[in-house]
Amino acid sequence: MARGFYIGRFQPYHNGHHSMVETIADEVDELVLGIGSAGDSHSQHDPFTAGERIMMLRKSLVDSDLVTYAVPIEDLERNSVWVSHVQSMSPTFDVAYSNNPLVIRLFEEAGIEVRQSPMFNRDVLEGSEVRERMVEGGDWESLVPDACVEVIREIDGVERIQMVADSDTNGD
Ligand SMILES: Nc1ncnc2c1ncn2[C@@H]1O[C@H](COP(=O)(O)OP(=O)(O)OP(=O)(O)O)[C@@H](O)[C@H]1O
Numbered sequence: 001m002a003r004g005f006y007i008g009r010f011q012p013y014h015n016g017h018h019s020m021v022e023t024i025a026d027e028v029d030e031l032v033l034g035i036g037s038a039g040d041s042h043s044q045h046d047p048f049t050a051g052e053r054i055m056m057l058r059k060s061l062v063d064s065d066l067v068t069y070a071v072p073i074e075d076l077e078r079n080s081v082w083v084s085h086v087q088s089m090s091p092t093f094d095v096a097y098s099n100n101p102l103v104i105r106l107f108e109e110a111g112i113e114v115r116q117s118p119m120f121n122r123d124v125l126e127g128s129e130v131r132e133r134m135v136e137g138g139d140w141e142s143l144v145p146d147a148c149v150e151v152i153r154e155i156d157g158v159e160r161i162q163m164v165a166d167s168d169t170n171g172d
């Protein structure tokens with residue numbers, strides 16, 4: 001039995017993440033989904049709460065055979081202890097999945113195997129592109145799983161990101 005760990009901010013969970021999970025499902029029996037920057041929400045860069053992102057993931061993966069666990073992971077000031085922090089919050093795992101260079105480096109320095117995946121249709125399957133389309137009233141729905149569209153509608157997510165984008169100094 002192999003268990004993987006895949007961390008992302010999932011702001012929001014989009015079809016690139018979904019394709020990555022489908023690829024990972026061929027390699028492990030169970031997958032921990034780390035909801036990164038869990039304390040961040042209500043900004044243009046990080047509009048959705050950890051709980052909302054858990055709903056997006058759970059509902060998008062409801063038909064998958066993969067056993068998944070969503071675990072919120074808050075950011076820390078110190079990168080040097082971040083892997084220990086992750087391990088303290090997560091079920092144990094055998095392999096980490098990421099395409100983020102810092103995340104890869106931190107796991108490898110801690111002696112944890114990291115696997116990368118191909119980038120799927122990255123010209124549009126990128127969180128910042130989805131958020132930009134939400135702010136500008138473009139077609140964001142085609143970039144995320146249908147179940148995720150429903151969650152974002154249920155929480156009035158587009159109205160929220162448009163509102164915070166107006167007052168957000170961080171932006172994207
Ligand atoms: N289109 C994609 N194909 C494969 N992996 C992806 C894709 N988009 C993101 N990832 C990977 O998923 C992980 C989590 O990514 P993240 O949640 O930051 O999404 P993002 O699309 O890169 O978001 P943002 O634009 O908000 O920074 C990272 O390892 C990232 O490289």
Ligand SMILES: NC(=O)c1ccc[n+]([C@@H]2O[C@H](COP(=O)(O)O)[C@@H](O)[C@H]2O)c1
Nearest residue numbers: 007008009036037075076078079082100
């Ligand atoms: N020191 C830290 O808190 C630390 C270090 C590395 C990654 N992270 C987090 O892990 C997540 C990585 O996800 P992305 O690949 O989506 O950027 C982000 O939420 C990032 O903030 C946090």
